[in-house]
Amino acid sequence: MKPILRNILVYGAFIGVVAAYGLLEKSTYYLQLATFVGLNTLLAVGLNMLMGYAGQISLGHAAFYGLGAYVSGMLTVHLGWSPWATLPCALFAAGAVAYVVGLPTLRLTGYYLAMGTLGFGMIVNILFREFRRFTGGPSGLPGLPELTIGSINLSHGANALFLVWGCVIVAFFICERIVDSRMGRALRAIHYSERAAAAVGVNTASAKLAIFVFAAVIAALAGFLYAHMITFISPSTFNFLASVKLVAMVVIGGMASIWGSLLGASLLTLLPDFLHVFAEYEMIIYGLILMLVMIFFPEGLFKNLVKLYERAKNR
């Protein structure tokens, strides 16, 4: 009974904080900033399932984020579909691409997998730039419709915040359940020793492929939400640097830590905002933070904070 109680408490508090913030914060700017934290958390938690738990590095994750945004964007702008009708298409497209790309790529390990996914991310980004007729090219695709239900607009202010964070909470719930299950154990086993996981009967190729597709679908969902919130998409949002930033969120927050994804995404979304005077040195600052975290908190900030708390409690 105790873990169930703990879960109710944790999720209750989580929902409470989101609701309170959405209801009390009046500034559109800070509402949107918090919504962006939610989008990045969604991306980070999906990537963390792949990277942190299954141990498969992806340097092209922003491509799936972009696919979700562009598939939905092109269908709504060029064909006039309702955004809601494009959602399953966007998710399916990203999942299908992940499946086809993952089949050969996930046979690679370590640096080779990183290189393979990096190449994939770049190719997708070039396609966004070059298929001008459909994607609007480097200058982007404007005029996306906003998300609405009846007369309620879900792309602005507190409503957008609730929608995005609602998705985050559902994703957290799903991910926590996967981690603590037969498949979750198999994925973690692959991380520690792929050879041993195979030797005890895990179909490592299909398990890796499944989690790769899962992470891609989550990213596409984030892309869909982003596209209809901003109503304008351009390739630079989904480039290589975006992929690296996602990896940094996972590593800084903590590999194999679902709540760490929240911390990492929050830090890397809010920090540039507070440090915008250093905008030109943004990448240098990221690099420094990443280095310091790797040296002093190799398990990520979240797990180290938990450890500090436990040490203080036992004293």
Place this chain on the structure above:
Amino acid sequence: MNAPKTDESARPLLALDGISKSFGGVRASHDVSFAVERKSITGLIGPNGAGKTTLFNIITGVYSKDCGSIFFDGQDLGKSPVHKRVSMGIARTFQNVELFSGMSVLENVLVGRHVRTKCGFFGAVARLPRHREEERLAQKYCMEMLDFVGMAHVAKKPAGDLPFGWQRLVEIARALASQPRLLLLDEPAAGLNAMETKQLGELLGQIRQRGVTLLLVEHDMSLTMEVCDYIAVLDQGRKIAFGTPRQIQADKAVIAAYLGQEEF
């Protein structure tokens, strides 16, 4: 191609027929044939580089063989992948113990139960009564396996924190969790002290009593001679002898391979 048609219970559990494998120009296995009888303990010995571990990897499907056939319970294993062979009933342990170090001991054994459970991603999220029941039974079975090897008291500990001898026992429990009919042990006594080796010998006997057939690579000669019913001897990729421990100890070719040849 079919295995010789005989009475089912008399048919060997595992039959190797002319297995060869080369890496580049190196012949790791050359025309190896022998059979492992049901419910026997069969040892595989030979000097370093004789091709014992290669043979293990061919039987479990990690390496593909260049030619020859492997029959498991009369069924040609062909090119079936590693995880398929585990579900057919072939389990293994590693020479250097490969546990999932950051996971708990019980979780390690639960991964060993993977092929006997079905819950996928949907079941993980939905957690319907049948998924909960499957998980409960899996945990129960794995705790029994841990109890069997005497490691139930550390079930919640991270596997990487255990002393080496205990890790080896956990690895055996993990292999047993898949309910194998054939268990391949790669140097199970390596790194164990005399006391632990003796206990291991007893454990191997108990595993056999559960109806599991054992095939082990082992360097510890006293253990091998004591627990094995049959021994196959490899030298430079070839099988040079097969027989009971007594026959092997008296075999001229074996003595030559281990101690060096005096004549020719």
